[in-house]
Amino acid sequence: MNTQPPAGRHVPVLRERCVSLLEPAIDGEGAIVVDATLGMGGHSEAMLSRFPGLHLIGIDRDEEALALATDRLTPYQDRIDLVHAVYDEIPDVLDDLGVPGVNGVLFDLGVSSLQLDERERGFAYSFDAPLDMRMDTSEGQTAADVVNQYPVQELRNLIRRWGEEKFAGRIADAIANARAEQLITTTGRLVEVIRSAVPAGAARTGGHPAKRTFQALRIEVNEELDVLERAIPAAVEAMVLGGRMVVMSYHSLEDQIVKSVFNSRSKSSAPKGFPVELEEHKPELKRLQSGTEAPSAAETAENPRAASAKLRAVERIRDRRAA
Known part of the structure; x- marks a missing residue:
């Protein structure tokens, strides 16, 4: 290390x-x-x-x-x-x-510079990496576990609550459809799925479309x-x-x-x-x-x-x- x-x-x-x-x-x-x-x-x-x-x-x-x-x-x-x-x-x-x-x-509080900058940790939406997001990598569920295993309603609720994301329903539905075809295991694929669900106009004015969903997943993974x-x-x-x-x-x-x-x-x-x-x-x-x-x-x-x-x-x- x-x-x-x-x-x-x-x-x-x-x-x-x-x-x-x-x-x-x-x-x-x-x-x-x-x-x-x-x-x-x-x-x-x-x-x-x-x-x-x-x-x-x-x-x-x-x-x-x-x-x-x-x-x-x-x-x-x-x-x-x-x-x-x-x-x-x-x-x-x-x-x-x-x-x-x-x-x-x-x-x-929150995510540290170390965690954001280490690509393999999966905290950042700006580059492709394994979908992990654990602050303690020795234990606990990963963001990939949450994305692929949570019922769609639970995903919708956590993205809306923890991410304060107004398009939570659309994003959760898009994740459910995508994972049914192939499990979502990387940040890059998750970003693509989120982009497909967020209206282009909202993405232009509200910052990166994945920001709030990534925040919600990080909060959930690390409680x-x-x-x-x-x-x-x-x-x-x-x-x-x-x-x-x-x-x-x-x-x-x-x-x-x-x-x-x-x-x-x-x-x-x-x-x-x-x-x-x-x-x-x-x-x-x-x-x-x-x-x-x-x-x-x-x-x-x-x-x-x-x-x-x-x-x-x-x-x-x-x-x-x-x-």
């Missing part, structure tokens, strides 16, 4: 902003931060180099990414624990390491939104008082999940009309900005994949465990 990324491939999204938001919580001797989506280690490297007292726990389900990050973070090997896991397993990872709580958590719904509350519970969490999402479904947790936990839970706000009703989180932040034009120019990023950040202001 090649563990050397091509020059210029990996530009961490909103790196400086992420580090500055986490800084008040992780700039101290013995502070612990979890990089829940380690990738190739760009954000982690920035934090470790800036904060000499910091210990970092890096989590990733992609073994190739872990190998790259391990190599990149070698200068800090006495201050890191890198773990092959999915980010909803944060409680188990911390328990295995004997860590009762952490000062910071970073999530950089991304189900995992995220478990991971964000688990990460909140892992933070100590004063801890901070930064989350970058890249489409509305991810952001809705993050927003829901952050909003609900940054409000009082006291019943309406309750005369006194008890300690257990007080907010657990404080939002660190209004709404979301987006990359600057300069950053998007340098790293086009940052264009759709939405950043949210919170601080833990009440620790239920201490109550």
